[in-house]
Every structure is written in C-alpha cells, then in structure tokens.
Amino acid sequence: MRQRLLSTVFLTPGLDLVGYHAHIGSQVFDLDAFELTIKTLTSFASSVRDKHGFVPRVLSPGGGVGISYEATDPEVDFSAWAGVAARTLIEGCEQHNLPLPELVVEPGRSIVGPAAVAVYTVGAIKVIPNIRTYISVDGGMADNIRPSLYGARYSAEVANRRVQSTGELVTVAGKYCESGDILIRDVDIGDVTSGDLIAIPAVGAYSLAMASNYNLALRPAVVMVRDGQATVIRRRERYEDLLAHEVLPVKSGLSS
Amino acid sequence: MRQRLLSTVFLTPGLDLVGYHAHIGSQVFDLDAFELTIKTLTSFASSVRDKHGFVPRVLSPGGGVGISYEATDPEVDFSAWAGVAARTLIEGCEQHNLPLPELVVEPGRSIVGPAAVAVYTVGAIKVIPNIRTYISVDGGMADNIRPSLYGARYSAEVANRRVQSTGELVTVAGKYCESGDILIRDVDIGDVTSGDLIAIPAVGAYSLAMASNYNLALRPAVVMVRDGQATVIRRRERYEDLLAHEVLPVKSGLSS
Numbered sequence: 001m002r003q004r005l006l007s008t009v010f011l012t013p014g015l016d017l018v019g020y021h022a023h024i025g026s027q028v029f030d031l032d033a034f035e036l037t038i039k040t041l042t043s044f045a046s047s048v049r050d051k052h053g054f055v056p057r058v059l060s061p062g063g064g065v066g067i068s069y070e071a072t073d074p075e076v077d078f079s080a081w082a083g084v085a086a087r088t089l090i091e092g093c094e095q096h097n098l099p100l101p102e103l104v105v106e107p108g109r110s111i112v113g114p115a116a117v118a119v120y121t122v123g124a125i126k127v128i129p130n131i132r133t134y135i136s137v138d139g140g141m142a143d144n145i146r147p148s149l150y151g152a153r154y155s156a157e158v159a160n161r162r163v164q165s166t167g168e169l170v171t172v173a174g175k176y177c178e179s180g181d182i183l184i185r186d187v188d189i190g191d192v193t194s195g196d197l198i199a200i201p202a203v204g205a206y207s208l209a210m211a212s213n214y215n216l217a218l219r220p221a222v223v224m225v226r227d228g229q230a231t232v233i234r235r236r237e238r239y240e241d242l243l244a245h246e247v248l249p250v251k252s253g254l255s256s
Numbered sequence: 257m258r259q260r261l262l263s264t265v266f267l268t269p270g271l272d273l274v275g276y277h278a279h280i281g282s283q284v285f286d287l288d289a290f291e292l293t294i295k296t297l298t299s300f301a302s303s304v305r306d307k308h309g310f311v312p313r314v315l316s317p318g319g320g321v322g323i324s325y326e327a328t329d330p331e332v333d334f335s336a337w338a339g340v341a342a343r344t345l346i347e348g349c350e351q352h353n354l355p356l357p358e359l360v361v362e363p364g365r366s367i368v369g370p371a372a373v374a375v376y377t378v379g380a381i382k383v384i385p386n387i388r389t390y391i392s393v394d395g396g397m398a399d400n401i402r403p404s405l406y407g408a409r410y411s412a413e414v415a416n417r418r419v420q421s422t423g424e425l426v427t428v429a430g431k432y433c434e435s436g437d438i439l440i441r442d443v444d445i446g447d448v449t450s451g452d453l454i455a456i457p458a459v460g461a462y463s464l465a466m467a468s469n470y471n472l473a474l475r476p477a478v479v480m481v482r483d484g485q486a487t488v489i490r491r492r493e494r495y496e497d498l499l500a501h502e503v504l505p506v507k508s509g510l511s512s
Contacts, residue, residue, distance in 0.1 A: 142466075145401070145405070145468075148405060149401070149405055149436070150436060180405070180406060209468075209469075209470055209471075210398075210470045211468055211469075212401075212465075212466045212467055212468045213465075213467075214465055214466045215465075219501075231503075232503050233502065233503050233504075234501050234502055234503060235501050235503055236501075237501060241500070241501070244497070245475075245490050245491050245492075245493060245497070246489065246490055247487075247489050247490060247491055248489075
C-alpha cells in the first residue's frame, strides 16, 4: 500500500512531494510521544530514500500539543517541546545520513485555544435534591459542542463578582433541546445565582469553528480585548442571517 | 418542588397556564410508552385539580415518535398511535372526572425526518486489509453530526446507478478533521466507486438544523423535489457568507 501510494505520488505530474507529515492525536502532553513521532518519520524517510531516492525537504510531526482546559490539566513547556523536537530531528537525520529538513510545527490549538473565553449569562437554576443542580446558561452545544461530542471537560468561574465557594459540584447546562446539552458536569463555581455571568476559559479552538444554528440560535459575537480596549471582531448573527439562504418557492411549480 | 413551581405559575401575572406537556424521549416505537405518558398526565392533572382547582385546557404527551433510519428499524403506525392516544386520554379524563382537553401532538421528526435525503459524492476509497474500508464523501459531521454526537445509525444507497451487492460492510467517512467524523459504520452499499453519488435517507430532522461551518465548510443547498420538478429552497452557502460576520479591526486601536 505504501509502495503503491508512493509510486503514485512520484509518477503524478503536478504533484511535488516535499516531505512528510504525521498526526498522532490530540491533547498530547507527553513529549516522548513527539520524540517517537520524529524518530519514526526520520526512519521512514531513510527507508524511502534507500528504496526510491526521495529525500524530504520538509517534515512535520503534526500538532496535538495539549492545552489546559481545567486547573488539573498539565501545561506543556514549549521550550522543552522545541528542544525535544529539534534534538530528535537532528539526531535522526545524523543517524540516517539525511540532510536536515525544514521542521514544520502545528501548535494551532495551543495558540487559539487559550486565547478565548466564553461568557454566558446564568438563567434558571434547577435543584434536584440528591441528584444534581443544573445551572442553565444562554448558550450550550450550538456554540460549543465539544462536551456533548466527545466528553471534553472545561472549568468555569463567575465573572461579574467574587463568589463564595460552596463546596458543591453543579452541572452547567445549555439551552438547546437535547438532553445531552451539558457544558460542564460536576464543577465547583461557588454560590452562583441567576443573572450572574460565568466565564469558561480556553474555548478558542473547535468551539465557534463547530458552532451551529441549532434551534435557530444566533451564533455569538467575538470581542477582542487588549490593553483594556474591547473591539468586536465578529458580530453576533441576526435572524436575517438565518433566513439569507432560504429561497421561498412562491413562483415555482411547487407552490399550490 | 412541584408545589412551589405550581404556586409560582398560579401567582405570576401574565402567565396563563393552559395545560401540561410531557417529553419522554426520542425514537420511541412502543405505543405503550405514550399510553403510560397520557395516563400519568391525566392522573397528575387530577391531583392538581384536587389541590389547586386548576383544570387543564390543553394536554400534550410530547413527541418522540420513532422513525425508520435503517431498514431494520420498525415503523410506527400513526393511526394506531392516534387511536391509543385518543382512547387513553378519553379514559383518563372519564376516570378522573376531567373535561376533555385539547390533545396536542408533536410528530415533528416523523414529518420532516423521512422528507429529506442527503446526497454525497464519493471521493477516495481507502482499503485497510483486515481492518476496514473507508468510503470518503464530500460531507460529514458538519452537515450531519448525529452519528458522531450520539451514535445515530443511517443506511445508504448508491444513487446514480444500479450496483452489485458485495456482501462487504464498509464505513462511510466524512471529510472533516476529526477521527470521529464517521457517517455510517459497517454498511453494505455494494460495489461503490469514486465519483458515485450515495444517498442517505431520513436526514430531514436534526441534521441541517445542527449543521456547522466546521473547517470553513459551506453548508449545502436544499432542493425540493415533487412530481419530477426540482426547486432550490435553500441555496448553498458561499465563502462570502462565512466572512459576512467578520469585522476586521483595521481602524481600531487593536491594529498595530
């Protein structure tokens, strides 16, 4: 399979094979995993060079560097990451007698993820004794489907005032008509009450990018904040946006 | 809790309590479940009437009637459903000496679900011997997140030609950058090949409604077909739609 694929790449006019890319997963905190990836890539590059004569000019061990969603998540030291990646690449190339390719890194989530905070307004609070307390908010799976989609965990803080810790774990629930519309299960956000704002950090990656208009909800605005200045960089959707694509079949043969 | 909630409803000016609604779940095929729901609602209505004097004018046992996504799914006989609902409501009201309320039914999915078929073009086919064969298509979790979100099952047929059965089960994979972007696992769609169109029935409910622009994908057009006539009723999105909400902060203090 590899052989056939590589032959196809080499023989296809207009395709310029520049090198190799790997993707090992997401939320990877273990630098050893990236070390192993680069070792595997240089070893693979060596075996292809021996068989086909191709020498990569570019090599990417991919992304997947984990970010901290909850306080208990580890943090990746990017200097250490770069050290491991550079050293492993240099050693691998020396070992296999390959010229040093350009090293491409893909730290997407670790740049945009922590850059954004989602702010919600708390609506009704539903206390079900001995079961759970639901803190409902004016958003949910339509603006951040990651918790529903693959169990992603977030933290939350009350953003408009200082609250007292209650020691109680509550569940932050969205407003959409799905029983799975839960943003955070079992989080301690103190004595939050209706009307409070709660902030969920690290939502810059894969949340608005996967946002929908479920229940005809309007996707939220994005506000950029720097040095005390706030600027809207993506405006809130309007109902006319939702209707912009509809074509009413009034004049067609389908109207009765 | 019930008592407090009802007192709040009775005492809030501007709120006109007309009756009760229940939601028992989704993809319910068992008519007994709706019978039990209506029995529970009439019994509850009786107990509230006894305690508070309130008599409901409207009663809805909710939706949740299952539809057939795969050939092996049962079909609900709506005449039978209506018979059970009407009989149970009449009997419950007679038993509890309640006047017959208006019966509201919510057969949403069963109307719009089977009304739509998703059509995809097959791209690359990846055969991993002894593991699985991936049939990639030009859509996926951004236009139908139900399989990724909660394991919804669909069937598929080649739509542009008659194919031979192969007896082989294949996996229909979407084009988005998530390992979870699988539309159908283990489906027999015959000797499908790149360039074929495949049709997935029963996508009218909860698919385009939950669609996103993930990976900056354009949400698809919707075409209404009747009596051999085809009319676009929702146009395909354009890249300008995706950029319509962006506000470039060129003139703000945020630009450097």
